Structures are given as C-alpha cells and as structure tokens.
Amino acid sequence: QVQLVESGGGLVQAGDSLRLSCAASGRAGYAMGWFRQARGKEREFVATITWSGGSTYYAASVKGRFTISRDNAKNMVYLQMNSLKPEDTAVYYCAARTQYSAYYTRPTEYDYWGQGTQVTVSS
DSSP states (O other): OOOEEEEOOOOEEEEEOOOEEEEEESSSEEEEEEEOOOSOOEEEEEEETTTTTOOEETTTTTTEEEEEETHHHHHTTEEEEESSSSGGGGEOOOOOOSSSSTTTTGGGGEEEOOOOEEEEOOO
C-alpha cells in the first residue's frame, strides 16, 4: 500500500513558478507521475519519472517548462513548474505506478493517487 500527499499548490500569475511536492509513504520502488485535471476536462498526463530517476517523460504542453524529480531518500517527488500559463490551471495529482507500462500517459496505468492540489494561474 502507498499513500501519497501533494502540497505546494496555490494562486500565481502567468509567468510565475511553483513547485509541487508529493510525499510518499508505504512501499517504495515505484515509478511516479503527475497528472492534472482542469474543471470539466478529463485527467491528463503531465510527467513521469522512473524509480531510479534516470528517465523522465513529459507531455508536449509542459515540456521545457516543467521538471519532474525525486528524492528517494526522502520519499519525495517534485514538479517544478516554470513560466506558468493560465491553461496550466488545474488540480494536480501525484500517482504511483507499480508495474512497468509503455502506456505511462494513461491514468489507468497508475495504482495509487494522492488527493490533489489546486494550481490556479491568473492572466
């Protein structure tokens, strides 16, 4: 069992930066991902990182602006978000994937989820 708790969301202006954190407890050794869900839209993939941190993948909409990282010693996963845009406004979720999957952009491939943290970017 894995418990995930996100933090770091808030209200910022366009062009600002924000860092989200995800604290994991329970079993370790999983790939991790960040997803987001805007009001009235489906949950969408943002980024994922392997257990070792050696590989990362991003959605095209955030590539070059967002960076996912992890500190396994602290059981933490981060999402550094720079140059934020109003369209980044959403609830951001941290998720853990227990099995390897080539379909890492699909929410159904993830086994554990946090409660989400709201990010609002004003124009």
